[in-house]
Amino acid sequence: MRAMYLANYFVAGCIASSFLGWVASLHPMAFRAIAFLAAASFILWGLCWLLDFSVSGWLKISVHNLQALLLAGLASIAIGAGVFLCS
């Protein structure tokens, strides 16, 4: 059941990134806003990956869990955006 709830949150992340892609396709300004958001998220992701020990202490989770969370987030964004772009 634990795997099921993790899978559901992962799917939710995928769908949310598809939704952001859909929002970006509505208007050029929306596209810029989403592009800015994506860039900021990517920088934040990189910082979290580099400062994993500090961030894990701050979030009170283990380094392995943080790395798993970051990778799962990246994968969900990639899958969601990929599904939206390929459809």
Add this chain to the structure above:
Amino acid sequence: MQLKMWVLSGAALVLWLAPLTALDKKVGWHKSAQGLSLVAAVACAVTAGNIARFLSEQEEIEAIKTRAITADVVDEIAVSAYVSQAQRQQEAEQILNPVEALERALALPDAEVERLEPIAQKQLAEPEQNGSENGESERTERIHQLQALGWGKAKIILEIWGVTKGGSPKYKAAEAEYKRLTEGG
């Protein structure tokens, strides 16, 4: 609960993939339908995740309860085994103690004997229920003990058989048994 979770998970996947693949992005209302279905899909996926997390926590609680019950049963068995062993040891000591007390009474000085006498009397009085075979040996031991204390025959018969000195048949029977026990022992 579990069925609801599965239905919501399936609905999330369908609402995510079906409109994106089946509808055309260039048509206005198709695009709107895609947006709405994506919002609904996110809601379904999050709800299904929440339900699954709740069920997972319930499973963990059940597992903890099962472990606690198992540990409790194991502890109870261990305690009962320990208690029964202690009880057996105590019974063995109770059986052995009168003999030890008698040996000490014969070996130790009078002051020590006076201290041990009530204990020995109590221990000798208890095992009367064990049967007639033990009864004779216990009487013999008691007689020896009282003799060691310097008691006379009449007093010993009064103490053990509860009959006073005289020509009564009970006293004669008790005297005969006393002789048999003292001469036989």
